[in-house]
Every structure is written in C-alpha cells, then in structure tokens.
Amino acid sequence: MMGIFQRLRQAPDSADALRQDAPESAFFSTAWHLGSEAPLVPWEARAVELGARHLPPHAALRRLQALWAHDRHLATLTPQALRRMGRYLGFAAVKAQRDVIRQDEYGNFMVVVLSGELVVNRSQPWGESLRLAHAGPGDLLGEMSLLDSGQRFSSCTTVVDSELAVLSAEALDDMLQNDPALAAQLIAVLARKLSMRLRAVSSRLGHHPS
Template sequence: MSDHSAFLEEISSMLLDCDLFSHLSPAELHAAAHYFGVNKIAEDEIIFNEGDAGTFMCIVHSGNIAVFKANLNEEQVEVTRLGHGRALGEMAVLDGERRSATCQASEDSILLTLSKEALDKMLEEHPRIGARVIRAIAVSLSRRLRMAVGQLVDHII
C-alpha cells in the first residue's frame, strides 16, 4: 500500500468514526476522503480568529477546541468546547462570510479539514456525495441553532 493509499485509508477511517457522516456508506466516505486533509494542532494554537476569511472547516478527530467570541468590551469569552466528532468553521465554508468566532486548541488535537475549494471540487466531481456532506453539515448547524435558541429562551424566562 502506498503512503497516499494509507493516508486515504486513515482519513476514511476517521470519517467513518464521525457521527456527522453516519448516513454515508463506507464507499461514499472513501470517495469523500480524497477531499479532506488532516492537521495536527498543538495545545494553545489558534486555528482561526473571529473575523478571518472562512476558507476551510474542521472536524475534531481527537483533542479539544475552545470557541471564543468577543463581547461588547472586545474581551474574548469562551462560549463552548468542542470534542470528538464536532465540526467548526462550517458556517463560513457554506456562506462565504467571515469567521463568527475564534477557535483555539485547548489540548493537542487532530482535525480533519475540508477547504471551500475542495468542497466545491467534490460537488463538481461527485455531486451526490458532496450534497450528502453538505446535508450533514446543515443538519449539524440546524441542531446547534435549535439548542442555542432553547438556551436563549431559558435565559429570558
């Protein structure tokens, strides 16, 4: 097995291990693996800053990512932590807007990455698989939005 094949198998395995893509078959995940990369991020390393251009998204394979948002005084406030299987940066990849938060590794982490360019290429070359990946991302965003609205209502009442 070549290094490239072994790398693709590793990415396929990581995708298979991710609940986000549980509705994709192993063959579809193997095809999608060609478009993903893997990044090792050191503890305290900034992945991206609020306001940066959104050119890629990540899925946490291992480790922990802290998400910060600037408050009215421009102080960075930690709003959540993301662990295994959680996606980050996907809004900017889908809508082309700037990053809505800063993400920083709170421990050494391994991230699967998907660039906007690679997602566009996947949609062109494998439209069905690309659409299923986008749907998985949209479902994840929808769940998070519903949870956030619920938490907001809980604070109002």
C-alpha cells in the same frame, strides 16, 4: 437537493452573473465573498501559521469513519461515501494553544476534530469573552464559513495537541463538480448540523430563533 443546486448554478443572479470570468466550479469558494474587501484566510495559510503537520490520510480517514459512525446525522454517510470523501479532505496535527479559526476573519474551510480538544470562544462588544462550546473528536467547526466564505462567528483554539480533518471551499467545489451526489449528501448533513449549532448558540446568548 440537487435540483436546488442546479437552479442556483444556472440562475442569472448567481456568482457567474456577478463575475463573468468565474469558473463554473467556483461556487462556494467565490460566490459570497465577492463584495468584501477583507482577504480570505484559507487553510493553506493558516496551516503554515500554525506549523501544522501533515497526517497520513489512510489512518486519519479510518478514525473519521469510526467517529462519524456514532453521530446520528453524519452516520447517514456510508463507509463508501466517506472513502470517496477522503479524496477531498486534508489531515493535519496541530499543537496546543493554537487558533485554528479566529473570530471575525473571513475563512472558507471547516475542520473536523479527529483527536484532542478545542474551545469555542466569542469576544463580546463590551469586552467579555464568552465560552460557547468545547469540541472533541467527531465535532465539526467552521461549517458556516465553508459554505459562504463569510466572517467567523467565534474563535476555535486547541486546548491540547489535536488532529484535524480539513475541508476547503475549493475542495467542496471539486466535489460538487465531480461527485455531485456525495456533495449534496454532505451539504444536507451540514445544514442540519448548522441548524442545531445556531439554535444552541442562540439559546446560550439569550435569543430564540424561529
């Protein structure tokens, strides 16, 4: 995995070749959004809009550790790795009926549900709103845009007051630079989770990915 990332970061057609003044660490936060005119919606802006309240990190991180210990993919992240990851996470409380993620906007953060519930909806071109999923404690949302700073596939809305852990693309860049083994392990887990998510959504929409 690290060999792949090293080759990506050194390749002549990487983000640095597209924008020579981009810092080496700005991999996930800039690499794939360079050609879009639409502005990114970072977590800092969304948190202000939501009126999100900052949570003490120690208790929130313990809750995250307890939740991920029961996930067969995320449990591969050891307690020590999760403690190191805590340096790169933000923690926030969000009121009910708030859009944490909005369909079609460009974003560069993901959230992990620590408590509460969110619904995942997609508005179809013909006007129908399709309920894709309910997300509860331990679930991840927004991983794809974290990795590519692309458009959101769906909207994620709190049903009740909820608590979230947040990882931004900038924080992932910092992790990649300062703790590359941890970053590689996390990205491998996210890739597996994304594959499962895409297959489930494709099945729900009537497609059959290969």
